[in-house]
Amino acid sequence: xxxxxxxxxxxxxxxxxxxxxxxxxxxxxxxxxxxxxxxxxxxxxxxxxxxxxxxxxxxxxxxxxxxxxxxxxxxxxxxxxxxxxxxxxxxxxxxx
Amino acid sequence: xxxxxxxxxxxxxxxxxxxxxxxxxxxxxxxxxxxxxxxxxxxxxxxxxxxxxxxxxxxxxxxxxxxxxxxxxxxxxxxxxxxxxxxxxxxxxxxxxxxxxxxxxxxxxxxxxxxxxxxxxxxxxxxxxxxxxxxxxxxxxxxxxxxxxxxxxxxxxxxxxxxxxxxxxxxxxxxxxxxxxxxxxxxxxxxxxxxxxxxxxxxxxxxxxxxxxxxxxxxxxxxxxxxxxxxxxxxxxxxxxxxx
Numbered sequence: 001x002x003x004x005x006x007x008x009x010x011x012x013x014x015x016x017x018x019x020x021x022x023x024x025x026x027x028x029x030x031x032x033x034x035x036x037x038x039x040x041x042x043x044x045x046x047x048x049x050x051x052x053x054x055x056x057x058x059x060x061x062x063x064x065x066x067x068x069x070x071x072x073x074x075x076x077x078x079x080x081x082x083x084x085x086x087x088x089x090x091x092x093x094x095x096x
Numbered sequence: 097x098x099x100x101x102x103x104x105x106x107x108x109x110x111x112x113x114x115x116x117x118x119x120x121x122x123x124x125x126x127x128x129x130x131x132x133x134x135x136x137x138x139x140x141x142x143x144x145x146x147x148x149x150x151x152x153x154x155x156x157x158x159x160x161x162x163x164x165x166x167x168x169x170x171x172x173x174x175x176x177x178x179x180x181x182x183x184x185x186x187x188x189x190x191x192x193x194x195x196x197x198x199x200x201x202x203x204x205x206x207x208x209x210x211x212x213x214x215x216x217x218x219x220x221x222x223x224x225x226x227x228x229x230x231x232x233x234x235x236x237x238x239x240x241x242x243x244x245x246x247x248x249x250x251x252x253x254x255x256x257x258x259x260x261x262x263x264x265x266x267x268x269x270x271x272x273x274x275x276x277x278x279x280x281x282x283x284x285x286x287x288x289x290x291x292x293x294x295x296x297x298x299x300x301x302x303x304x305x306x307x308x309x310x311x312x313x314x315x316x317x318x319x320x321x322x323x324x325x326x327x328x329x330x331x332x333x334x335x336x337x338x339x340x
Contacts, residue, residue: 072182076329079322083277086284093287 034092045085052077101134103213104141108132138217142205172200179325184332191331194234199324202227206286206316210309216316219286221279228278231327239334248334274330278323285319 056074060067101109108116109130116131149165156163162170176196180188202218209216217223239248252271254263289312296305 068182075318075322076325079281079318083281083284086288087280089288090280090284 030096034096038088038092041085041088045081048081048084049078052081101130102137102215105132105134105137108137133220134215135217135220135223138208138215139205139223141214142201142208142217145208146200146204172196176324180328183325183328184335188328188332188335191238191328195324195328198227198231198327199320202282202323203317203320206320207313209286209290210313210316216286216290218282219290221283224279224282224286225275227282227323228275231278231323231330232275235327235330235334238331242335243337274326278326282319282323285315289315 052074056070056077059070063070109132113129113131116136117127120131121127153165153169157166173196176192176199177189180192180195184191205218205223206216208214209219218227242248252264252267253260254267289308293305293308293312296308
């Protein structure tokens with residue numbers, strides 16, 4: 001795998017290191033499942049946000065006068081999509 | 097995970113433990129050795145900082161020669177006033193004080209974590225939960241007041257009365273999901289921002305974590321704005337009179 005992916009995997013393992021002190025009552029697969037789950041959540045969230053940003057950029061190009069409403073819809077949409085990925089992160093911190 | 101006591105919290109626990117236990121005994125909790133938690137002390141600090149800032153502002157307000165602080169607060173006020181106007185409508189200005197309080201409290205609470213000796217109170221799940229419950233109770237209360245209890249509750253039934261057994265559970269769940277999502281969004285953003293900075297501090301102790309601290313500052317502003325925005329949207333939905 002390329003160096004960037006490797007660094008991200010290392011970062012994820014280091015992020016889990018405070019949790020290594022807990023007892024592994026959940027089993028050895030918990031950190032792996034956490035990593036994979038978070039990766040899937042972040043990837044899908046990025047796809048959704050990419051679509052939101054793309055259509056808002058297009059709308060801004062077509063209708064620069066509606067800047068305020070387009071910006072409002074964009075920020076609201078991005079934050080709501082972001083929060084879905086964050087729910088996964090919360091589950092990871094609670095269960096792993 | 098965050099058992100380490102801050103300097104200020106240790107100060108509170110050393111000298112004000114009696115007051116802390118008196119407060120927790122109001123809700124029936126047993127007396128503890130060191131009752132003040134980090135987040136409670138930080139919340140009080142944020143409230144005191146905001147009050148001090150407004151006291152300074154009030155003493156320096158001037159129509160002819162506005163200073164820098166007045167300019168900043170005028171910008172904040174214009175922004176919140178404009179957003180309320182846009183989202184709730186003109187008669188929504190009576191809610192502005194609550195929205196502005198939420199916005200400023202969350203903003204200062206998020207930002208105080210950047211300073212080394214302090215922690216963001218919003219980094220602990222209790223604090224965003226409290227704020228989300230305030231927002232939830234507030235928009236429901238305003239809905240009851242604006243539309244009358246019966247009319248407001250009739251909204252849960254949905255457009256067609258025959259669909260009521262289906263609509264009522266869906267509506268209740270979606271309304272309960274609102275404070276949950278407000279809580280988790282704010283908490284997870286603040287907590288994850290700090291954790292990401294810590295991770296990169298472990299990886300590269302110099303220079304790179306500053307980028308993530310910068311991102312955390314931006315996210316702090318954005319999350320305070322989003323929380324306030326969503327509260328405005330919920331209040332707007334609760335007090336809206338349907339035009340038929």
